[in-house]
Amino acid sequence: MYKVFAFLKRNPNLTHDEYRAGHVGYHCGQSRRLKNIRGYLVNVWANTPLRQQLGSFIDDITINEPADFLDWWDGFPEVFFDDQASWVDARTVEPNRATADGLVIDPDWSLADSPHLFMPAPDNPQQFQAIHLHLLETVVLPVTRPERKAAKVMQFFKRHGQLQESTWNERLFAEYLPQAKQLRGLNGLICNVRDADQEAALRGFFKDDEWVFKAQATEERRSFCSMWDGALELFFDDIDAFHQARSEEPAATALSALERSLFERNWYVEVDENLIVNPNRGPAPDFYYR
Numbered sequence: 001m002y003k004v005f006a007f008l009k010r011n012p013n014l015t016h017d018e019y020r021a022g023h024v025g026y027h028c029g030q031s032r033r034l035k036n037i038r039g040y041l042v043n044v045w046a047n048t049p050l051r052q053q054l055g056s057f058i059d060d061i062t063i064n065e066p067a068d069f070l071d072w073w074d075g076f077p078e079v080f081f082d083d084q085a086s087w088v089d090a091r092t093v094e095p096n097r098a099t100a101d102g103l104v105i106d107p108d109w110s111l112a113d114s115p116h117l118f119m120p121a122p123d124n125p126q127q128f129q130a131i132h133l134h135l136l137e138t139v140v141l142p143v144t145r146p147e148r149k150a151a152k153v154m155q156f157f158k159r160h161g162q163l164q165e166s167t168w169n170e171r172l173f174a175e176y177l178p179q180a181k182q183l184r185g186l187n188g189l190i191c192n193v194r195d196a197d198q199e200a201a202l203r204g205f206f207k208d209d210e211w212v213f214k215a216q217a218t219e220e221r222r223s224f225c226s227m228w229d230g231a232l233e234l235f236f237d238d239i240d241a242f243h244q245a246r247s248e249e250p251a252a253t254a255l256s257a258l259e260r261s262l263f264e265r266n267w268y269v270e271v272d273e274n275l276i277v278n279p280n281r282g283p284a285p286d287f288y289y290r
Contacts, residue, residue, distance in 0.1 A: 001038070001281050002081045003192070004201045005231075007073040007131040007224070009119040019074050020044045022117045024274045030111055031077075032276050032290065034090040039080030039279030043154070043271035045070055050153070050270050053239050058268065061246055063259060065267035066227045069156070072131075075271075080279050084134075088204035096288070121211035129211060131221050132202055134195040135230075140177050143188030143235050145275065150187065151239050152273045155232040158265035168262060169193070172230075176258045180232070183245040188235035198225055228265065239270065 010019035024042055032040055050058045081087040097106035115121075118128040159168045172191075181189055195201075198221055199213075206212050212221075236242045246252060259266045277290050 001137060002084050002087050003135045003137045004079050004081075004087065005076050005133050005135055005192070006079070007076045007133075009072065009129060010074040011116055011118055011120065014117070016044075016047070016074055019117065020272075022113070023075055027111070027113055027117055028274070028276045030109060030113075033096065033109060034079070035092050035094045036081050036086040036090055037079060037277055037290070038082060038086075038281070038284070039078070040277035041078040041279070042075055042274040042276060043078070043152070044075040044274070045073075046270040046272055048270075050239070050268055053270075054243055057243060057247070061256060061259070061266070062268065063263055063266040065265065069227060069267070070269070072224055078135075080277075080281070082284055084200075084204075087201070091205065121214075122216070123214065124211065127211045129217065129220075131224055132205070132212065133198065133225070134200040135192040136195060138173070138177075138191040138193075139281070140181050140191055141186060141189040143190065143233075145187075145235070146237070149272070151236045151242060152271050153234045153236070153239075153242055154269045154271055155234060156228045156265070156267055156269065157230055157232075157259075157263045158227065159229045160262055160264045163262065171258075171262060176255075176262060179251065179254050179258065180234075183234075183251055184248060185236055185241040185245050186234065187237065188233070190233040191230065192233070193230040194225065194228070198222065 008023075010016065014022065023044070028040070028042060034040075079087075079090075081090065093105050093109060095103045095105050097104055097109075115126055115128045118130065121127040121129055159165065163171075172193075177189070177191055180186075183189075202212050211217050234242065236245065246255070280289070
């Protein structure tokens with residue numbers, strides 16, 4: 001499975017809620033038709049920060065949160081493809097509109113709203129700014145989604161600088177994730193470790209002259225990636241359930257100790273998840289499927 005996070009800042013003409021409506025409304029109706037797509041989620045940071053909901057408790061489980069992290073993005077889609085080749089080929093338009101002449105390529109299919117929805121590129125108003133990153137995914141606990149809005153918490157983390165990457169990676173999977181999986185009330189746990197190659201999701205998908213390869217975009221991507229090395233997706237019935245799970249012993253003490261040992265930074269963002277195409281990680285079906 002090839003998974004990409006795309007961090008997107010709203011066009012300054014839009015409020016955060018207007019961006020949400022534009023992305024989840026019209027834009028998703030178009031982008032969900034990308035060729036080969038096997039899953040598509042759109043996460044938008046929640047209007048009420050966790051600190052307002054949980055008070056000082058959130059400080060107890062936070063380590064060196066970047067002050068400007070949410071200034072970088074309003075939402076980030078997660079898109080899933082079978083492999084990198086399928087991702088690169090995703091922008092190839094395919095016939096999927098039925099007409100009197102049969103199935104044809106839709107002449108109205110377009111992502112032309114992107115520069116009006118997202119932050120325009122400074123050197124080309126017809127393009128937009130985005131940070132696309134390849135994530136190495138591990139499903140620790142398959143997600144169970146109720147037929148209502150559930151609580152999703154993104155836990156961003158940065159490897160402790162005193163640990164070698166191989167040691168850190170081994171301890172993350174052998175010690176931390178098994179402990180986190182035991183949280184009471186947890187409805188799903190996905191671990192995403194960022195590909196060290198920051199351009200892995202760009203090559204082939206974007207043209208060489210597009211904004212993502214410009215010097216300013218490259219520097220911004222490096223600055224953003226310097227804040228974090230990975231992210232967990234934690235699913236609960238509600239934020240109170242997350243609070244209770246992280247407050248209970250022995251999980252509270254065990255996880256906090258591991259976090260201090262493994263992470264130089266560790267912080268949490270509640271996001272509103274919009275499930276556009278349910279991820280299908282199994283073998284690709286032999287027919288058109290969304």
